[in-house]
Amino acid sequence: MDRRAVSTTLSYTLTLTIATLLVTGLVIAGSDFVNDRREQVIREELEVIGQQVAADLAQGDRLVRAADSSSPTVNLIRNYPERVARTGYQLTLDTTNDEIVLKSVDPEITVTVGMKTSTSITTDTSVNGGKANIVYTGSQLEVQND
Amino acid sequence: MADLNHRDRGQIILIAAFALAVLFVSLALIVNSAIFTENLASRGETTGSDGALMARTMAEENVGNSVRTANTYNHTNLMPAIEKDVRTASGQRERQQVLSGGLVNVTNPHDEQIGSRVAMNDTGGGNYTDTGQNSGSGDWLLVDRVEDDYAGQPHTTRAFELEIKGGSDLASEGSLALTDRFTVVINNTGSPSRQWKVTVWKENLNPTHIHVQTELPSGTTEECEKIVTEDTIRISLTEGTVDSRPCDALGFHQASDTDFSFGSGISTPYNISYENGDTVKGNYSLVTTNPKADGNNLDNLDNGPSAGPSPYITDAVYEVDVEFSFVNSNINYTTDVRVAPGESDG
Numbered sequence: 001m002d003r004r005a006v007s008t009t010l011s012y013t014l015t016l017t018i019a020t021l022l023v024t025g026l027v028i029a030g031s032d033f034v035n036d037r038r039e040q041v042i043r044e045e046l047e048v049i050g051q052q053v054a055a056d057l058a059q060g061d062r063l064v065r066a067a068d069s070s071s072p073t074v075n076l077i078r079n080y081p082e083r084v085a086r087t088g089y090q091l092t093l094d095t096t097n098d099e100i101v102l103k104s105v106d107p108e109i110t111v112t113v114g115m116k117t118s119t120s121i122t123t124d125t126s127v128n129g130g131k132a133n134i135v136y137t138g139s140q141l142e143v144q145n146d
Numbered sequence: 147m148a149d150l151n152h153r154d155r156g157q158i159i160l161i162a163a164f165a166l167a168v169l170f171v172s173l174a175l176i177v178n179s180a181i182f183t184e185n186l187a188s189r190g191e192t193t194g195s196d197g198a199l200m201a202r203t204m205a206e207e208n209v210g211n212s213v214r215t216a217n218t219y220n221h222t223n224l225m226p227a228i229e230k231d232v233r234t235a236s237g238q239r240e241r242q243q244v245l246s247g248g249l250v251n252v253t254n255p256h257d258e259q260i261g262s263r264v265a266m267n268d269t270g271g272g273n274y275t276d277t278g279q280n281s282g283s284g285d286w287l288l289v290d291r292v293e294d295d296y297a298g299q300p301h302t303t304r305a306f307e308l309e310i311k312g313g314s315d316l317a318s319e320g321s322l323a324l325t326d327r328f329t330v331v332i333n334n335t336g337s338p339s340r341q342w343k344v345t346v347w348k349e350n351l352n353p354t355h356i357h358v359q360t361e362l363p364s365g366t367t368e369e370c371e372k373i374v375t376e377d378t379i380r381i382s383l384t385e386g387t388v389d390s391r392p393c394d395a396l397g398f399h400q401a402s403d404t405d406f407s408f409g410s411g412i413s414t415p416y417n418i419s420y421e422n423g424d425t426v427k428g429n430y431s432l433v434t435t436n437p438k439a440d441g442n443n444l445d446n447l448d449n450g451p452s453a454g455p456s457p458y459i460t461d462a463v464y465e466v467d468v469e470f471s472f473v474n475s476n477i478n479y480t481t482d483v484r485v486a487p488g489e490s491d492g
Contacts, residue, residue: 023165030166031169033173034173041183044183063479072479085175
């Protein structure tokens with residue numbers, strides 16, 4: 001057998017190193033792929049939740065406008081999902097730009113959904129995901145956590 | 147080559163396999179989340195605000211019916227009659243709604259505005275004259291100085307309904323000039339004098355074709371034509387309908403962007419009169435915000451219904467507020483509802 005200048009240790013080292021490199025590369029690529037999908041799902045789910053919040057605010061607005069008294073009691077009880085793809089999120093009503101801003105915690109993804117109501121909305125209220133109430137305070141609509 | 151023990155073969159492959167397995171499981175969780183999102187997106191409105199608004203409309207209609215009934219049959223004891231009706235109707239509705247897990251409540255008629263109802267109501271109908279007889283004057287004042295009670299009151303006359311019997315000589319086109327046909331006139335008492343008027347007639351050759359023409363203070367006119375085959379022609383001047391069908395000449399005309407509804411362009415105080423009422427036979431009824439005690443033209447009107455055709459005046463509720471409540475697991479809606487049945491939409 002021609003085994004001159006061949007070291008067993010070196011063979012092992014080389015094999016293991018190359019194999020490890022290949023496997024690590026595969027795992028990193030796979031992780032990135034999964035994270036990418038996760039981000040996409042979070043984005044979509046936040047958008048859906050945002051649209052639902054906008055629809056609920058529109059409902060609250062309709063009820064306030066249909067009321068003949070100046071301070072009706074309007075209270076909509078809603079159950080939004082508590083987490084999106086295993087991360088919590090926060091809802092903020094931005095009245096300057098007429099938008100609902102949803103922000104997830106980890107990874108940090110921000111989604112905005114437009115909203116339009118006749119009744120004025122309390123500026124810059126922030127709530128966490130989960131159970132929320134849409135309440136008319138007597139002059140403005142507000143989203144509150146339970 | 148070292149002697150490899152066959153049990154040690156493929157360690158790296160095993161580790162790689164474990165890592166991939168973990169990745170696939172994470173991917174499955176992500177897909178689960180995505181499916182949930184799609185499901186969430188396809189759900190419709192579930193908080194029930196549509197139910198609340200429908201219930202509010204029904205409550206307004208029911209209380210409106212109570213007010214109408216009380217004004218017609220119980221004018222000496224108005225509010226107690228309305229309160230009793232509202233209690234009964236609300237109780238029935240509550241029992242129905244509680245079966246679907248909710249509460250609908252209508253209570254506490256309050257802030258009522260007592261006005262008066264001017265009407266003629268006889269089975270055979272009377273002439274639209276000041277005595278209800280053919281011999282009476284066809285040009286006469288029905289209500290003198292209709293005033294509003296508070297600033298921002300949208301209307302002061304409601305439920306102005308004409309029931310014209312087919313057999314009447316409802317002045318027809320082709321036999322009488324426009325100025326000789328039956329007209330309801332609203333004119334303000336201040337100066338300058340402005341008039342809103344509506345003229346009703348039928349076609350000579352086609353008596354089922356009924357025409358209604360409105361003239362605004364500015365002189366603009368609008369006419370609508372309806373075919374009424376029934377013997378009795380029902381026109382609601384405040385609701386803007388002829389035979390329960392909307393008439394452009396009594397409402398908002400889209401094409402010209404003009405409002406022809408009852409009293410458009412006339413501000414309080416104003417008078418309501420008839421012209422050429424001797425050409426019409428039937429019944430009529432209207433409710434104004436003027437209390438009976440104000441003594442507005444009681445010369446022409448009887449104090450309360452009497453035997454035989456004759457116009458009369460009684461107390462009537464012009465409008466009333468009720469407390470409306472709609473509660474279920476998703477929504478809590480409580481508000482006052484203002485009820486004034488037959489009021490113009492304009």
